[in-house]
Amino acid sequence: MTNEEKGMGKGLLIGIITGAAVGSVIALLYAPQSGKKLRRDIKTKSEDFIDDADKYISSTKKKASQFINEVKKKSELLVADAEEMVNDLLDESENILSEAKDKVEKYIKKSKSTLSKESEAIKNLLKDEKEIKKT
Numbered sequence: 001m002t003n004e005e006k007g008m009g010k011g012l013l014i015g016i017i018t019g020a021a022v023g024s025v026i027a028l029l030y031a032p033q034s035g036k037k038l039r040r041d042i043k044t045k046s047e048d049f050i051d052d053a054d055k056y057i058s059s060t061k062k063k064a065s066q067f068i069n070e071v072k073k074k075s076e077l078l079v080a081d082a083e084e085m086v087n088d089l090l091d092e093s094e095n096i097l098s099e100a101k102d103k104v105e106k107y108i109k110k111s112k113s114t115l116s117k118e119s120e121a122i123k124n125l126l127k128d129e130k131e132i133k134k135t
Contacts, residue, residue: 013060017053021046 024045 013053013056017049020052021049024049 025042
């Protein structure tokens with residue numbers, strides 16, 4: 001929730017409470033009653049509004065706390081999933097690297113063997129050519 005949304009929520013709550021209180025006071029003032037009864041009614045209504053506001057604030061805090069806890073749980077699950085994915089990718093990368101290394105080593109051994117055979121064949125040809133020239 002952004003700061004702007006929080007400010008709008010607070011403003012709305014204050015507006016509702018203030019409007020209800022002012023409306024109740026005006027209704028009581030226009031009702032034909034004695035001064036004592038009017039003051040008692042105003043006091044009772046203001047206590048009712050304060051109780052209602054406290055209940056609303058308490059309920060809002062509870063809902064916000066539940067929302068925060070849900071967000072924390074979901075973010076923890078997302079982090080755990082991301083860690084698992086990263087570990088899987090690392091394992092897969094290590095396997096690919098190991099396979100590539102094995103293939104390169106086999107290719108190098110094969111190339112060395114082929115090179116050794118070819119160089120031996122060239123040496124033999126050169127020997128044969130020397131002997132032919134001697135004769």
